[in-house]
Amino acid sequence: MINLTINGLEVKAEEGWTILETAKFYGLEIPTLCYNEGLSPYGGCRLCLVEVGEKPNTKMVSSCTFPVSEGLVVHTDTKRVVQTRKMMIELMLSVAPNSKTIQDLASKFGVTQMRFKPRNEECILCGLCVRMCAEQMDAKAIGFQNRGYKRKISTPFDVRSEVCRHCGACMYICPACELRCHGPNPDTNVCNACLTMDPTCLDTYDELQCWMYDAGRCGTCVREEDEKKEASQDSNKK
Amino acid sequence: MNVETDKVKSFIIKYNHKKSALIGILQEIQAEYNYLPKKALIFVSRELNIPLIDIIGVATFYSAFSLEPKGDHIIKVCLGTACHVRGGPKILDEFQKKLGIEPGHTTKDMQFSLDTVACLGCCAIGPVVVVDNDYHAQTSIRKVDSIINKHKKKENKNEKHK
């Protein structure tokens, strides 16, 4: 076992664990985006940054790729971590301002402005789809191409790949090209209505009645209620 | 362009079919054809048993490779820092004007490709322009025409020989 401290807490980790795995094991939350338990860690989105080492010689590392070592000192919520994380979210948001995942992250971490010109792309190059395709689907149909600001994810020669089986796993795992929320706010504002809104269904269903057993958290009640009304109208007609 | 798989195969053999020699093999192909033909890449993928997408990743990552055919002469304008402060960008502008193409592109007659390069390490004699392997030191906007013509003329001569 390896001994280390996270946020002052003395913890033990298995040899080969990353900081993120250790923190998760102890129930300490570190936000992630390009990380997925079923895939190899990538360290591209820089959201899971933590500060390691002792002052003044600390540095920031991505916890999903950084291996634990004996005596390592980790802080997951220093001012520096929080500020940098916010900037990462702001950058992501400016690339794909319509992604609900990123909007939720923005709301959660108090990113209320977007000072960069939105680019409205549908990809933040987190590489989840690339790893999904290669590691889980064993297809290797898509991959990163080019470098720097011209980097993109595509198939060879940008045409249908011979090895693609149309499984849709890439779409499934994508945090940016999923169903998007088109809020009423101007481009540069961050809509966080989804998070502050009270669950709308509680008046209609209680814990027991909810067929998802999740009391409104799924967000489907609004439609459920409407459908119910429609249904009753329909039955009245009959 | 006609890609002979034998030729590509010979490169692969030269590097003992080593997967780690991918970049070296691609460099040979690039040198042979002035670009990386699709057919050659697919062939390398099969021979080395490397997924095509990984080869494409490498081929697009390094600036030495091109997936588009290049012109007969490749003009590289150095935009290293020293050349930058000595007016490299103006020279590039002039080439763009004269050739009517942006950097990274090739003229319609396939005579010239225009590229920029980060630093050729000839900072003392900048701004530097390299056409194929011909170094032009301390270039100025005024020399752009003669640089283009020099290589154009060569082309004409060759044709006469033919």
Next chain:
Amino acid sequence: MKNTNKIKSTSELKKIIKKQKERSKSDDKTKLIVSAGTCGQARGSMEVIDSLNKTIKKEKLEDTVQVKVTGCHGFCEAEPNIILQPHDIFYQHVQPEDAEAIIKETAVNNKILDRLLFTDPASGEKPKSEENISFYKKQKRLVLGDNVKIEPTEINDYLSIGGYGSLAKVLDTFSPEDVIEIVKSSQIRGRGGAGFPTGVKWGFTRKAKGDDKYIICNADEGDPGAYMDRSLMEGNPHRVLEGMIIGAYAIGAHEGYIYIREEYPLALNNIKLAINEAKKRGLIGKNILGSGFDLEINISKGAGAFVCGEETALIASIEGKVGEPRQRPPFPAVEGLFRKPTNINNVETWANISLIIDKGPEWYSQIGTKKSKGTKIFSLVGKINNTGLVEVPMGITLREIIFDIGGGIPGGKKFKAVQTGGPSGGCLPAEKLDLPIDYESLTQAGSIMGSGGMIVMDENTCMVDIAKYFLNFLRDESCGKCLSCREGVQRMWEIVNKITEGKGEEGDIELLEELAQAVKDASLCGLGQTAANPVLSTLRYFREEYEEHIRKKKCPALVCKEIVSAPCQYTCPIDQEASVYIALTARGEFKKAVDIIRKENPLPTVLGRVCHHPCESNCRAGEIGEPIAIRSIKRFLTDWAIENDYKPSSETKPHKKDYKVAVIGAGPAGLTAGYYLNQKGVQVTIFESLPVPGGMLAVGIPEHRLPKDKLDFDIQNILNSGITLKTNTALGKDFSIQDLFDKGFNAVYIATGAHKPMKMGIQGENKQGVYQGVKILRLANLGEELPLGEKVGIVGGGNAAIDSARVAVRDKNTKKVYILYRRTRKEMPAYEDEIESALEEGIDIQYLVLPKKVLSKNGKVTGVECIKMKLGDLDESGRRRPIPIEGSEFTIELDTLISAISEQPDTSYLTPDDNIKTTKWDSLIVDENTFSTDQKGVFAGGDAVTGPSTVVEAMSMGKKAAQSIFHYLEGKTYSPEYKISRPSMYVEPVELTEEEIEEAKRPEMPKLSVKKRHKNFKEVDLGFNEETVIKEARRCLRCELETEDGKKAIGGEND
């Protein structure tokens, strides 16, 4: 004869080294050592070599003269260069046609060819040998020095200087652990950038578990502006190999890689040859020198990716993968190439190893500073006189490198910054010049050592543009994996790009700083972590330059295209749209052109003759040839308007206001302020102490430059617009400022100029026959008798001095006129064409002469005692300081001495009640934006505020003051508005034929013959004719069309 057998033992190697040393000692041939690195070859050294060899053959000197083809000698500025041994002569810029002279005269007859010697830009001296050249004097060429001694393709040459001796020593006497200890105690640190102790690094890899270990030589020299590694590999590849073999032995590696940039074909070739040669001789391969130690060295060619300089990316690249850096730990020392322990060092580090073994770690660690040992090679490039590779001990100051070794900045320009460390480094300003260079001091100053690129920048370099340049480089060279680097650098580039386009906003700098910090903190590898350095360091030292771009829409270095548009318009203090009236002139539309001129200029006929034309000084055509003759075009147009009676349109003025403003002084500032106030409907009265209006234009500039009728034309146009002029009315004598307010004036504008001459401060200055230049000029202009004798001397080097001299030479009494100036013609502030005219007219200009004492007899001047001067070191302004030569006093006989050094404002008219403050030079103090003095309602401008300046500067102040005064009258606060400089209209460019472009040349101004100028004041410059002026206007490059707006405007018309 050549021995190519395998060397089987260290003792055999030692014997061979000894033999080779003797061979080279006993070789008494004359050597012509030609530098033929990439730079040398690009400048034609191969042709020179060819020509030398042919000559040797022709002269049948094969047995006595030999050409040696070596790598780079470091002094790139002098390429191609030749060192002659044993003559010890350094020839520079050698051409193939020099070959015969070099061989016949120098090599055979020992005659030095003066024309091929290097001329020191600072001292003007011509040193004969390499070590006497200032460029080499302060260097300590431990590593680079051998480049001149050996042919890189010849292993025996390397052996003859003791090469591979260190390897023999190591294999004979040291265990691997000993070697690591030696390297540790030498305290050498990695030369690739970060400066990690090399010995410690080796120790890690040695200790790492596993039998298969690798060493790598990082020759992916990607920093733009650095090429020392290239030079070493081209010029001395065996030295790099020797270091690697020793390192591999110490670490326990049996396979090594040299990862070399594809962009270095010659280096690649030479290192390949060296490896083959070393293999043949048993220095690489199985059982090296019988020691049982095996090592193979392979070459891996980079494919063009800057990020591969980062060690984990480099490893990935050797493995045939995309060059993406990965998380460390595990460090390469534990898990590197093919997941085996790997040690990576930079070329220069490897090249130092044999030296440390040979001379001992104690010797090595004596060189340098406490924490940074040894020497470092820097590539000194950019705006510097002596470009080249310099090797200096750590701890030397930037000033020593740039000014002593580098010889300062070319063209007398001012040093602005030096960029070190490549894209990861930073820009250091002049105040850091005395910084001793080592790893720590550079980091503290906000830059890094990096691989040693040192790019010097002068005043013509825009620091925001430099930041943009590096960001543009990095946004492409980032591997793109980390969001922080890929997206962060791109966004920084976008912001900086916006600023350089003049679209910057408040808050941009703060956002840049915040983002830069995040990019630095959040990125995985060295590239990302340092990507913000160019921005942060330029913000740290040149923040005001960013602010100028954002707030004032100005680029002081005239670099940012979108801001500057056409430099002629941009640099014009009164916003004359030169490019527009030139374009109209090219189309023959003179009326429209005149309208454009008059729009912003109430004294156009005057400025067409006497303006100091910053437009021409900054004209882009001047960069590739000669600037457009803008002033002469203007002169033609304004004269054309007079001849063709094309009067300014009497514009409908706004409704007359009740405001009354008093302008004191009818010089260019006062006239312009009055004109623009009047245009706004204000009632203006101008008070002038002299009998004529015009100020210095009327009494300071002689008629042969500015004819009275032309001046009067402009002034009358101004006055005719409804301004009242009162001449012979002086402030302080005839009225006070309070009087003006009492009389109902609402505001006062003081523009009394600078007419008071400064004294020379030498003995005998009050003697009869000593006059002030301003006085002589005034008398001449008012048509009065001049008190000049036969021999007249004028002291000074400015326009007033030249004017005084040219007035004197026209006086009926004078026979000989001198100008005495303490520096040389190069430093003279007077206009070049004026100096030329003065010389034509027979004026004797004595340079490097300083008057010390006025000699007199009976109170009358009889002569002046002078001392000769010489130019010393460069001062901060980039000019060389004049120093008196002791004992060089001499006398010039004179009967009149005119002092024309400088003038200052005369503000003796002020009373304490006026509540107007002055500087110690007696100039008036005003608010820099509103031109208001401390006294409410009193404004000031022109030379009275700035001291002696130019006509157009004074007009610019008058123009701006008019704005401010009008705001004041309306009861509004005034703050100047800043807009990007753009022309008011875009004129379709004319089509030029190929021939026209080829032949286009700036025409010479036709002048009155010297004979016709004799003793009269006829205008000397005759002006262009219509044909010439159109031809010249067609030569304009039309810079304003290069902006986005310009492109759009012209493109739009075509549609």
